[in-house]
Amino acid sequence: MWIVQAQRSAQHQANHEQPFEWLQACHDRVERTLDLLLRLLEHVDAQGADEQAVQAAAQVMRYFDLAAPLHHQDEELHVFPQLKDSGDPVAQAWVQRLQADHEAMTADWVWLRQALLRLQQAAGDPHWRWSDDERRVMHAFAQRYEDHIALEEGRVFPRAEGCMSADERAAMSADMLRRRAVGGAGR
Numbered sequence: 001m002w003i004v005q006a007q008r009s010a011q012h013q014a015n016h017e018q019p020f021e022w023l024q025a026c027h028d029r030v031e032r033t034l035d036l037l038l039r040l041l042e043h044v045d046a047q048g049a050d051e052q053a054v055q056a057a058a059q060v061m062r063y064f065d066l067a068a069p070l071h072h073q074d075e076e077l078h079v080f081p082q083l084k085d086s087g088d089p090v091a092q093a094w095v096q097r098l099q100a101d102h103e104a105m106t107a108d109w110v111w112l113r114q115a116l117l118r119l120q121q122a123a124g125d126p127h128w129r130w131s132d133d134e135r136r137v138m139h140a141f142a143q144r145y146e147d148h149i150a151l152e153e154g155r156v157f158p159r160a161e162g163c164m165s166a167d168e169r170a171a172m173s174a175d176m177l178r179r180r181a182v183g184g185a186g187r
Contacts, residue, residue, distance in 0.1 A: 019078070019172040020161045026071045027149045033063040034142045041130065041138055048126035049119050057116040064109050070179060072102045075152070078172040082160040094156050101148045108141045 016022060040056040047053065080099065083091040115134040122128040130138075161169070 016173055016177055017170075019074075019169055019176060020157050022173070022176060023071070023074060023079070023157060024153060026067065026074075027153065029063065029067065030071070030145055030149065033060055034145055036060055037138060038142055041135060044119065044128070044130055049122035049124065049128040050126065051123070054120050054123045057119050061113060061116050064113070068105075068109070070176075072105075073179070074172075074176055076102070077175065079152075079156060079160045082163040083156065086159075086163060091156075091159055094151060098148060098151065098156065101144060105141070105144060105148070108137055108144070112137055112141055 036056055037060050040053060040060065043050075043056070044053050075098070080095045083095045086092070112134075115130065115137070119128070119130075164172070
């Protein structure tokens with residue numbers, strides 16, 4: 001089944017003691033989910049709103065409803081401030097671009113989520129198809145994430161990590177765990 005392919009193991013392992021490795025593992029999951037979204041787009045073109053399409057839509061919604069906002073918050077709270085405070089105008093420009101990306105991704109997700117809900121409501125209709133606008137937004141959403149991840153992994157994460165002490169990285173990890181209630185009483 002083509003949906004299962006999106007669940008394969010990540011290239012980076014989430015190491016809760018190494019927050020930047022954890023962020024990269026999140027990026028791997030984003031990329032797998034975006035791949036699923038684009039395969040879903042093709043699948044619907046060929047099969048309509050069949051059960052596999054409905055299941056894939058649910059997987060995409062689950063990721064972008066729950067995990068993606070936490071990941072963006074991780075960056076906003078811990079990564080971006082390091083570069084904003086660095087005094088480096090290039091690094092500060094990167095942060096401005098990435099923050100604008102987060103806003104655009106959030107807005108696109110609201111719209112895209114409605115398209116996925118429409119697909120779910122059409123469950124069982126072999127003739128159901130995406131609109132041209134939905135197709136365009138899906139491709140733009142995926143491309144924006146790919147470009148965003150490339151900048152973060154290629155430039156932003158290494159620079160921010162280099163600015164942080166071991167204690168700051170430990171505090172970042174602890175906050176990431178707390179907000180996800182991993183291993184804590186808030187599970």
